[in-house]
Amino acid sequence: EAQVTQNPRYLITVTGKKLTVTCSQNMNHEYMSWYRQDPGLGLRQIYYSMNVEVTDKGDVPEGYKVSRKEKRNFPLILESPSPNQTSLYFCASSPFNNQPQHFGDGTRLSIL
């Protein structure tokens, strides 16, 4: 089954404790993105990747890092999480630019 898998689905943690949200797709897609969803703001792109070792900032990259060492994986790293990063996070992938995106099921992060 074609899918984008995120883990964990829920996480409660404390300020400053490094965390990684994993994202994996099994469709051999070139493009992958991370979005965060906040009430009243919709979803906003954090980072995207056009292929292995090619990543770039989206609209809200501060406080986040990403890597793309393998085509299928695109982890989101919060080196020193802060409460303003409490949000619902989505990973998405598409075959290439200008193609519909497949979304993961979301990760709810709460940072205390």
Added chain:
Amino acid sequence: AQTVTQSQPEMSVQEAETVTLSCTYDTSESDYYLFWYKQPPSRQMILVIRQEAYKQQNATENRFSVNFQKAAKSFSLKISDSQLGDAAMYFCAYRSAREYGNKLVFGAGTILRVKS
């Protein structure tokens, strides 16, 4: 930068009736795509319908159709014969056809409630 505005935070519709969700956007580009996504309580993001800006014909998908007014920068979603399963948050989204990154720009969303 492009922006997307959904002016209706919440809407209600009676089962079997028709409802229209509003969306306006701002862009200086002529080539772009517009989308409506549905997010049920399960949090999944489900693509409902897509419109290419160069197409004059409004997109339809079964009970879902859009009214695309390019000059007015308006992109409303009409849901006919509403069903209980249509209850969800609906997001309007824009994507440039020129930019890299495949970035979707989302509106704030409209919560749709369906009454039985």
